[in-house]
Amino acid sequence: MRLQKPVFLIGFMGAGKSSVARRCARSAGIGSLDIDTYIERSCGKKIPAIFEEDGEETFRKMEAQTLEELASRDNPLLYSCGGGIVVTPENVKVMRDAGVVIYLEVEAEEAAARISDPSTRPLMTDLAAARERLESRLPMYEQAAHFKIDTSGKHVGAISSELIDLLKREGVLCPQ
Numbered sequence: 614m615r616l617q618k619p620v621f622l623i624g625f626m627g628a629g630k631s632s633v634a635r636r637c638a639r640s641a642g643i644g645s646l647d648i649d650t651y652i653e654r655s656c657g658k659k660i661p662a663i664f665e666e667d668g669e670e671t672f673r674k675m676e677a678q679t680l681e682e683l684a685s686r687d688n689p690l691l692y693s694c695g696g697g698i699v700v701t702p703e704n705v706k707v708m709r710d711a712g713v714v715i716y717l718e719v720e721a722e723e724a725a726a727r728i729s730d731p732s733t734r735p736l737m738t739d740l741a742a743a744r745e746r747l748e749s750r751l752p753m754y755e756q757a758a759h760f761k762i763d764t765s766g767k768h769v770g771a772i773s774s775e776l777i778d779l780l781k782r783e784g785v786l787c788p789q
């Protein structure tokens with residue numbers, strides 16, 4: 614199958630964006646790319662090291678630059694975004710103008726339980742802080758999204774099937 618335009622998966626850390634993008638790409642035979650992994654490869658540093666050595670502000674600039682570059686590519690891919698992509702308002706405009714934005718909803722407790730190694734997430738320190746951060750971002754996720762998928766209690770396969778159905782229904786994912 615092929616994508617008519619880029620698709621951006623957004624949502625809190627632990628929503629399953631990267632795993633769902635990978636699974637969905639495999640099932641539908643389309644390309645996917647994880648924006649955080651792309652940033653790590655481009656600068657040769659892991660996300661926690663970027664936060665520690667350069668600070669969050671520098672990371673947000675890299676994230677915005679990377680998104681802009683990727684969104685303007687000719688070949689549309691399924692992108693999994695970092696959970697904080699929506700805190701930079703220009704990113705929301707870039708994603709909405711270029712393609713389709715899908716919000717994978719998750720609650721803080723389930724998100725924390727899904728993250729096997731919290732040391733990879735500099736902004737996922739404890740549950741109370743995660744709850745607060747998620748709460749403050751909810752309106753940003755809601756406003757950025759064209760569509761949302763509730764992921765609570767669902768496995769990657771089920772979420773990925775829902776995403777594929779949605780993209781087909783909306784004419785974003787089409788036969789070759």
Ligand code: S3P
Pocket residue numbers: 624625626627630631649660694695696697698733734735736
């Ligand atoms: C962040 C989420 C992370 C990563 C960075 C900041 C956030 O991505 O971009 O640690 O601000 O929510 P995931 O959502 O893939 O964990």
